[in-house]
Amino acid sequence: MKWLILLVSIIGCFSIRGLNKASVESIPGYTLMNISVPIDHYAPNSPTFQMRYYIRTDYYQQTKSGPIFFYCGNEGAIEMFVNNSGYIDFLASQVDAIVVFAEHRYFGQSMPFGSASFQTPNNVKYLSPHQALADYAYLLTYLKREYYGLPVIAWGGSYGGMLAAWFRMKFPHLVAGSIASSAPIFHFNGTVDPNEFNQIVTQHFSEVGGPGCPAVIRTAFQYLEAMRYNSSYYYNLEQWFNTCEEIITSDDVYSIMNWLYNAFSYLAMTDYTSPSNFLQVLPAYPVSLACGNITQVVDLTDYAHVFEYVAKGANVYYNSSGTQMCNELNLTISEGNLGDEGWDFLACTTLSMPSGMNGVTDMFWYEPWDQLAYDSSCLQTWGEATQVNYAALWYGNSLNQTYILRHASNILFSSGSLDPWQSGSVLMNSNPNLVAYVMEGGDHHSDLRMPALNDPPEVVSGRVIIKQTIQYWINGTIS
């Protein structure tokens, strides 16, 4: 049980409650469409399902000269990505592009078997990156009949960025180039230090909030570890952390630890310079704000005092509006809604991405990556063995990124210096046909967000690089 919670909270960093809950919104300029797509692209005569996508053609209609911008939907309702990738629309308006946002199968409302999509192994087994890529190839091939000859630029952030990169690798005849923002395509067995993600989270807190900030947080976890198996503290912990739930078992204490962990790791990913509403409603510079609270601790030996301010820091993430009266520990832990299930299945099959912590190079506690425990939990949950070598077999995976990517071309890998998902991402150019860089001050796919006044200078420059790179891929020159 202990471990299962960690599965969702650490591994499922991409995923969070509510990703699938966006209602079907009317998004200005966009039309919501459905396309019938084979449930299994890899066998003949598969039944089909309805995949959703948003499309806007008005920019294109002005000159009928632009490319197709195709967003590879990732693990959530597609509206969320339309609403948090404003730069794609912004650039489309400048270059007269058609814009398409395609919803990933088994997320949002693109459910191959409706509400039964996760109910049996035979229903869920078609959830994989290669089936999603085939969906996108299928949709693009369909769209290209109407929009013949237009070059296609694939876009994606996070797992969507991984899909965009793989899309270009596997379907170069369909995709002229891909913008893969914050895409940890090497965050797999054998090519990533499982502790690196949490190390970057910690560095981020230290750089932004001063070294005292992670020091206080680490101290809080040390106290929690010490109290975890001592039930005499449980009632007090309930008070100190103002939990909505009762604290009556060591697992409940572990839930407090995960509640804090989730807050700090998600804050590290979404530490944007403008107010945002991606995973949660957040103010600008939320890590600074959180550390501003946390570093008010004056006496590290007073654990009640430490807990109070660390919880305040966590509430920058959970409760920036101040409307929640108590802290819901299970907020980010799976409640069985479809979005979580989808990511959990991916993480248990094709996308097993190792993650651990040690409490030394990071500010959390000692819980190293345990592949065997992970596999056995996945087997228990899904009846599926983890495909630890999936990425290696299908897309290439090696400590030597340059070697693995030697034949890849026309992919732009962008990362933010604040983003823990630098772990496993492509941070440097490895051949002349690729572009890769880290934007100082940027965070998890900052560059895909709508340009705003406070954007870090390198995020602003990064968007210029994206624009020029796309021009170069399409025209062979930069105008």
Add this chain to the structure above:
Amino acid sequence: MKWLILLVSIIGCFSIRGLNKASVESIPGYTLMNISVPIDHYAPNSPTFQMRYYIRTDYYQQTKSGPIFFYCGNEGAIEMFVNNSGYIDFLASQVDAIVVFAEHRYFGQSMPFGSASFQTPNNVKYLSPHQALADYAYLLTYLKREYYGLPVIAWGGSYGGMLAAWFRMKFPHLVAGSIASSAPIFHFNGTVDPNEFNQIVTQHFSEVGGPGCPAVIRTAFQYLEAMRYNSSYYYNLEQWFNTCEEIITSDDVYSIMNWLYNAFSYLAMTDYTSPSNFLQVLPAYPVSLACGNITQVVDLTDYAHVFEYVAKGANVYYNSSGTQMCNELNLTISEGNLGDEGWDFLACTTLSMPSGMNGVTDMFWYEPWDQLAYDSSCLQTWGEATQVNYAALWYGNSLNQTYILRHASNILFSSGSLDPWQSGSVLMNSNPNLVAYVMEGGDHHSDLRMPALNDPPEVVSGRVIIKQTIQYWINGTIS
């Protein structure tokens, strides 16, 4: 019915009775191995089947410095390709390569569901190029654990060459380069003139046997067309063609036409300069021999006379040993053995390769490609709709080969000037990272055959190009 026979005889040119019948032979230098491979690579936790492959490591053991030569098995028992691709072994002995010949699933003895592999749609549906490629990737990944870091050169002829080319396109991290000999990767809907194949067969006969040879053959078909629906000729046709079967329906006459068609089209594909035993036991220069018989016709108005010599020509293909007492019309037409079934399923699903004839630009009769009739016959036979756009969706397909191949690299496409499968093949270099050429006097993957004294000079040069290209792919230079 008429059409169904044509399906096998024209479309199934790759396939022929007996391809699967090779017994498991002991091949000097090679070890026969089995590997457990998932039946469905594209869903989690698939059951497995035993895939066969031959491997030899003795050349490699001498210096432990060579690459891996990996033959992508095509539609037949793998022994046949080991025995007819002697140049791969020959070159391996020079460069200390490991040699692997992998058997294509659903052919030979690599049957996912044993003798029931073709019995239900659910059993046969895992037969496709992408599943075969995944088999090869899986086997290679397994072999590379033992032979770590060795560069891999994929090889293949005909459909095997298509697989080799696609293997490099889809798995560049596993394959350093591919030798795709006589590989018609563009022989698909919309990018091939369906009549071109038969036009090249006819040109071949004209060039090698003089224009009189196809003229006599065309005349024979004109007579057969005229007699086909006139039952008063049926008994005589039985005598003239010395058929083992009775001729009692128009379909039987059509079988005679197909018997001739198969002989001439297969002869055109296997017109090697040395005796061979690929599709049939054949003498050297068999088209010359056939035309030598056919052009002995002195009176084109005497149809019995025309038939006699045309049948003699066909028997260069069917009966070079002279041991058959009558002509078995159904020899190359499906008898339900597994090899034919395998190709027929592929041709009815993913590999629908248009082929037709008109009796004007070719020496046959008027029977244009009819996609609708083809589709409906496939639906009747297999319950599967033909995936006419499969190649376009997965690998790219366009009249503009240069555009489609703009991002492909390290593939060598070789063709023979005598080979009808130039139709749909890549005959010219389209980017600096590809190599493509036609060898004057070469035929269907002539260059993969064991070097022999009579080899046409350009086939000899072609093998040097192959050797140097492989060196260049591996070392960046040619020694």
